[in-house]
Amino acid sequence: MRYLFLSSCEKNFIHRIISEGHRLDGRNYNESRNLQISFGSEYGSCIVSLGETKVLAQVTCEVTQPKQIRPNEGILYINVEISPMAAPQFEANRQTDLTVYLNRLLEKCYKDSKCIDLESLCIVVEEKVWSLRVDIKVLNHAGNLVECASIAALTSLAHFKRPDVTRSGDSVIIHTLVEKDPIPTVLYHYPVCLTFAIFQNNILLSDPSFIEECVCASGTEEVNSSGGLLVVGMNQYRELCLLNLSGAALYDSSIVHKAIKSAADRCKEIVDTVKKTIMNDDTMRQKRVRINFSDIITSDHVLSLNKKDLNIRLKNYNADLPKCDDEEMIEEFEDEKPEPSKYDVVPSLPQTAEIIAKKGASTWIEISSESDED
Amino acid sequence: MKVEVDDVVLPGDFSEEIDTAGEKGKVILGPGLRKEIDKVYITKAGVLRKRAPNTFWVDSYQKRYVPSRGENVIGFVVQKSGDIFRVDVGSSCPATLSYLSFENATKKNRPEVQVGDVLYAKMLVASKDMEPEIVCVDSHGKKGRLGVLNEGFVFKCSLNLVRKILNPSCPLLESIKNEWPFELAAGMNGRIWIKANTMRETIAVGNAILASEYLSDDEIKNMCTNIASILAGHVS
Amino acid sequence: MGAEEQNIKEFKLKPMKCELNFLSKSDGSAILSQGETVALASVNGPLDVKMQSQSIEKSTLEVLFCSKGGKPSVGDRYKENIIRQTCETAILSSLYPRTAITITIQELEDYGGFLSCCLNTACLALVNSGVAMRHVFAAVSCALDDRGNILLEPTQQQLETARATMNFVFDSRQKSLVTSFTEGAFSEDTYKEALARCRSASDLVFSFYRDIVTKYSKVIG
Numbered sequence: 107m108r109y110l111f112l113s114s115c116e117k118n119f120i121h122r123i124i125s126e127g128h129r130l131d132g133r134n135y136n137e138s139r140n141l142q143i144s145f146g147s148e149y150g151s152c153i154v155s156l157g158e159t160k161v162l163a164q165v166t167c168e169v170t171q172p173k174q175i176r177p178n179e180g181i182l183y184i185n186v187e188i189s190p191m192a193a194p195q196f197e198a199n200r201q202t203d204l205t206v207y208l209n210r211l212l213e214k215c216y217k218d219s220k221c222i223d224l225e226s227l228c229i230v231v232e233e234k235v236w237s238l239r240v241d242i243k244v245l246n247h248a249g250n251l252v253e254c255a256s257i258a259a260l261t262s263l264a265h266f267k268r269p270d271v272t273r274s275g276d277s278v279i280i281h282t283l284v285e286k287d288p289i290p291t292v293l294y295h296y297p298v299c300l301t302f303a304i305f306q307n308n309i310l311l312s313d314p315s316f317i318e319e320c321v322c323a324s325g326t327e328e329v330n331s332s333g334g335l336l337v338v339g340m341n342q343y344r345e346l347c348l349l350n351l352s353g354a355a356l357y358d359s360s361i362v363h364k365a366i367k368s369a370a371d372r373c374k375e376i377v378d379t380v381k382k383t384i385m386n387d388d389t390m391r392q393k394r395v396r397i398n399f400s401d402i403i404t405s406d407h408v409l410s411l412n413k414k415d416l417n418i419r420l421k422n423y424n425a426d427l428p429k430c431d432d433e434e435m436i437e438e439f440e441d442e443k444p445e446p447s448k449y450d451v452v453p454s455l456p457q458t459a460e461i462i463a464k465k466g467a468s469t470w471i472e473i474s475s476e477s478d479e480d
Numbered sequence: 481m482k483v484e485v486d487d488v489v490l491p492g493d494f495s496e497e498i499d500t501a502g503e504k505g506k507v508i509l510g511p512g513l514r515k516e517i518d519k520v521y522i523t524k525a526g527v528l529r530k531r532a533p534n535t536f537w538v539d540s541y542q543k544r545y546v547p548s549r550g551e552n553v554i555g556f557v558v559q560k561s562g563d564i565f566r567v568d569v570g571s572s573c574p575a576t577l578s579y580l581s582f583e584n585a586t587k588k589n590r591p592e593v594q595v596g597d598v599l600y601a602k603m604l605v606a607s608k609d610m611e612p613e614i615v616c617v618d619s620h621g622k623k624g625r626l627g628v629l630n631e632g633f634v635f636k637c638s639l640n641l642v643r644k645i646l647n648p649s650c651p652l653l654e655s656i657k658n659e660w661p662f663e664l665a666a667g668m669n670g671r672i673w674i675k676a677n678t679m680r681e682t683i684a685v686g687n688a689i690l691a692s693e694y695l696s697d698d699e700i701k702n703m704c705t706n707i708a709s710i711l712a713g714h715v716s
Numbered sequence: 717m718g719a720e721e722q723n724i725k726e727f728k729l730k731p732m733k734c735e736l737n738f739l740s741k742s743d744g745s746a747i748l749s750q751g752e753t754v755a756l757a758s759v760n761g762p763l764d765v766k767m768q769s770q771s772i773e774k775s776t777l778e779v780l781f782c783s784k785g786g787k788p789s790v791g792d793r794y795k796e797n798i799i800r801q802t803c804e805t806a807i808l809s810s811l812y813p814r815t816a817i818t819i820t821i822q823e824l825e826d827y828g829g830f831l832s833c834c835l836n837t838a839c840l841a842l843v844n845s846g847v848a849m850r851h852v853f854a855a856v857s858c859a860l861d862d863r864g865n866i867l868l869e870p871t872q873q874q875l876e877t878a879r880a881t882m883n884f885v886f887d888s889r890q891k892s893l894v895t896s897f898t899e900g901a902f903s904e905d906t907y908k909e910a911l912a913r914c915r916s917a918s919d920l921v922f923s924f925y926r927d928i929v930t931k932y933s934k935v936i937g
Contacts, residue, residue, distance in 0.1 A: 110523040111568050113556040114596035115673075123679045147752070147825055151784065158740045162822065164785035167547065189780055190819035193741040194760040198780040198818065241785040243822060245756065246739040399824040403733045411880030418635055418686035420710050481888070481922075487928045490843070490922070491806075492851030493889040514808070514848070521889075523848035524807055525929045541736075541932065542846030544743040544761065547814070572762040572815040608813055673777075 110195050112320050120321040131315060132419035134440040136368050138313035141376065143261055143383045145401045149288065153402065154258040158274050158311065158417075163258035164241045165266040169280070172228070172235040177350030181237040184212050186255065192247040204251070210330050211252055211350060212242070212259055213341045215297050218374035219347040222263065223292035229271055229278055235267055238291070248417075249403035252337050259363065265387065266272035266291050267366020295341040296377040299348065302335035302365045304378035312365055312372065315417065340370040374475065375479075483522070486531040493522045501534050510537025510547065511548075529562060542639045543569040547606035549611035552626075554634060554667030555614065557597045569637075570669045572695060573611060577601065581615035583623035591616075598629045600665045618685060631664060632675030633682055639670045641693050652692045655704035656685065684711050721796055729856075729920050730829075732836075733891050734928055736844040744845020746838040755834045757841035761817030769816070771838075774809035774934035778818040781834070784826075795821075795831055799838055802855075802885050802895045806839070808848040817847060828872040829857040834931050836921060840917040840928065853894055854921035856914040860897070860902055868911050868917055882910050886918040 123130065133139070139157030142467045146152065150165030172179060190196050207295050216222065227236040240262060267288035271283045303314035303322040311318060314335070322333045334353020340346055346366065354364070390397060483493045498520045501507050509515065512524035513536055522528065526540030529603045545553075547569065555567035558574060565577040574605075577599070582591040589698035593599070601614040616626040645652050646666055656662070671688060676682040688707050692700045730751030739745040742758035762775055769776050779800040781792045803819060814831035819841065821834050837851050859870035861877035867874055875881060880900025887894050893911070902910075 111556050111558050112596075113598045113634060115598045115629065116634055117596075118631070119679075119682075123683070126679055128679060128683070131807055132683075133688075144782075153824075160739065162784070162824070166785040189758075189782055189820050189822075190760055190778075190818045191739065191742060191745075191758040191780075191782075191822060194743065198778060199822070243782055243784075245822065246789065247742050248740055331752075383780075391701055396752070398752050399750075399754045400733055400752065403735045403747055403749055403754075419691055420680070420684055420687050420707065423687055423691075423707060423710060429822065441556060466627070488927055488933050490852050490888060490929060491849035500791060504864075512848075521850070523850070524846055525843040525852075527933045539933075540846050541844060542743075544845065546762065555927075572764050572812070593777055 110320070112317070112324075115326060116299070116317065117321050120303070120317060124311070124318075126311060128418075128421070129311065130317065131382055131417050132421045133313075134421060135310060136312050136420075138372065139315075140381045141257070141379060142396055143257070143380065143404045144399070145265065145383075145387050145397050150168060151399075152253055152258060152261045153245070153399065154261060155246075156250060156254040156257070157315070159254045160245040161251070161254045161258040162243040162245055163255075163262035164243075165262045166239050166241070167266075169234050169237075169238050169278075170237040171228065172232060176224075177232040178228045178235075179224040180235040182217050182222055182224065183237060184209060184216065184242070184259065185239065186242045187214065187242045187246070188397045192244040196247075196446045197305055197444050207352075208242075208255055211299060211337060211339075211348070212240075213254060213315070214348045214350075215218070215256055215299050216240075216259060216263070219295075219297050219339070219341075220343070220437055221293055221295050221297055221347075226292050230273070236280060238263070238266070238268075239355045247316065249319050250299045250301045250313050252299050253313060256297075256339075257376060257380065260296055260298060260377075261384070262335060264380060265384050266292055275383050295343060295345070296380065297339050297341040297347040299337050299339045300369045300372055302338065302369075304336055304356070304361060307333055307354075309333075309394060310361060310368070311370060314402075317417075336365055338365055340366070340369050340373040342374050344370040344373070389404060481526060485528050485536075487528055488526075489522045490525050491521075491523050494519045494538075495522075505534065508535040509534060512538025512540055513643050527539050539640075543670060545639065547571050547575070547603055547612040548668075549603050549606045550667040551603045551606075552666075553601060553603060553614065553669040554629070554665060554671040555599050555601060555669075556634075557593055557595050557696065560595060561570065562592075565616060567601070567633060569612065569614070569667075570671065571612060574580045575601075575603075575612040577614050577616070581617055582627065583617050583621065589635055593628060596624075598634055600626050600667070600673070602626060607709055625665070627716060629673050629675075629702035632663070632673055633686065634671055634673045635686055635690075637670055637672060637690060638693070639668065639690070642666050642668055642670060642672065645672075645689060645692065649697075650692075650700070651687065651697050652700050654699060656688055656708070660684070681711065684708075685690045728868060729917060730880050732921075732924050734840060735793040736802045736840060736926075736932065738926065742841075742845075744841045744843075744847070746837050746840035746844055748777040748833060748840055749825075749826075750829060750833045750836070750873070752825055752831050753833045754824040755830070755837040757834070757837040758820045758822075758837075759817065759845040759847065760820075761847065762812040762815035763818070765814065765816035765892065769858055770814050775807075775811055775812035775815045775817050776807065777804050777807065778816055779803065780818065780820045782820065784823045791904045795834065795912075798831065798895060798897060799835060802835055802853060802929070803838060805894055806849050806851055806887070807842065809849055811848050828870055828875045829883075831855070832869075832885075832889045835885055835895075843903065843925065843929065851889045852922070852925055853885050853887050854916045854918040854925070855883060855885045855895075855903060856921065858910050858914055860900070860910070861905060864906070865908070866913060882907065882914075884911060884918075886915055888922055890920060891915055 142155045267290045270286040272279050303311040337350040339348035481493045483489050514523050524538050524540040526538045541581050553569045555569040558568045559566040566574040569575045604615045605613040665673040674685045726786045738747045745761040747756045779796045835855035860880040873927045880902045882898045885895040900920045
């Protein structure tokens, strides 16, 4: 993995705006990015995007022999892949620490929490069981992979339907989807992993962006108390499934309680969205609407370029300008316009422009003009 | 395919205008154009542009920086080794910066540069076969506006956006300069450094720059007043 | 470009839909659907490269194909090879010596003509990344049914019953053949006939590329 470098100026800025109560993209501390789930044509394939982070999940099944110690249980296998598509710093066909970490967290969340009824995946005891394989492919890594990947894994597992089987004597017939309706997977509960970034040991940010994830664990000259990333796995019944802390040690345990509290509401919200989108998808499929990944390509807006959320944003900024409602506001500003500007843009060096105050200069402008003179 | 100036072009297209101009006199080929044995071919998708009398180039979309001589860039110091600094400018390999290429720097008087600092520098050597080299002084030994950038915030954007906001006809900087004071350094490598009096104002500058990427000139003006009113607290 | 528009023309291709810059972290990316077949491609580069795979004359092209699920297979490596060889002819790699350009392709939906779709997506992602290219390329697939008819851009049902499938990749300069890969048995004349048809159909793909670039050309000025 290539090393990704963050400048001290970015680190300081992030630390400072967070301690002032803001976030770079204008969210509140406990606000998450926009969650979107879209399904592919097959059962168990979905793309989940959390802001700009995008993850593809696909569940496949095959018949295998069960494990000796659990002869009447099916097998669940989770595989995470991070290719160079996710971000340029990743290399192809190379397992990074992040891949292993993500894989282990998801295994803990979905295998060890026993949310899937593995016994229902059994066909013939000690001989044939269904083995479910969840493939998670990271398409774009813009922070908080854990949460996005876990929603993707959960959605694809809940959406997946395996072919029906009938047993007659020794032989087992697997029916195609056309012959017999496929069977959905049984989920006892719906666990989701949420990530919290802890800053300066007392500020809790939900759904950290890429830069916040990088910055939170590193202390700087100005701020030496460091934080870390806390992953909370929880289901819709507010039952805790996993806790994982990476980064610095916490000396205040109340922050964990705070995280669990806010995770409970958020989990419920996510699980409800997941259930609702799966229901919608089901009714669409029953109406024989062809669902396909090509639906996520938006061709209606004029540009063929994808429109991104701004990663630097003021709290109340709205990208789709409400043009009519603040007409008054615009007029108000037009009245002020004739007044000559206090500042002047002067081209200084090629490719630079600088704003110089005509009067009432702020302190930092004076510094820059001083440096001009020498 | 044969194309004209101001047409949308794809790699592999050619323009007869460039060839005929080339027969008469010298032609300057900018980015996105390449001379092969018989003709000048286009290598990037975008719009073919011409500036009289005979400069041609292609405006294209790009995010990855490929160093080119004389451009001002923003880099992060990643390593100090002996008498050079290694500076990440977003290109395929880090640029080198000698500690002597600062104003008034001598072997005794070393510049104060730490790993992690943000630098505004000029590309001195940029060839595809060599490591890029940057300097923080101009040819007169003066630093001008080059050097270490303190505080503020650096963010990445597409190379087009940098060119767009630096274009004198772009209303963005003209509009926001009326609203609140700020400092800005734009690196042609797709990094922009901003600083204003308060954190909120700095974020507002970043917001305005990023939002202007796909907007037309009129929309930019509108957006700037909108941001200014949010900043002033008129819009809740 | 709607299906109706294309139907007027002599050759029918499946309706194409595309979005560039789909991924924010990659240097160039494209998602393309041709009918129900969908592929996603990302391009990163020029980037630094490990010493052992570094070339002093040109940039190293790395292609990675990811299937949707299941274990990686030999078929994936075969696809990577075809995509790499095709892209190598198109990219002016001598402009970026001692660097690497990585192309990653992710399968999203496969309903026939998948490899052609991958190639077109890769080309669009390269166009979006701003890497210097000698030419753009267009891949067109066709199938030969039992009665010996040539079907352009076959659907999945047509592919199942087809005697042979042929795929051609053309460059945009002289429409000369860059890559061709076939499956099944056919006569030499059929091959020539199919080649000629696909060649004229490639015009549609090229004009689609131009449409896409035209759409965003207003904002890159």
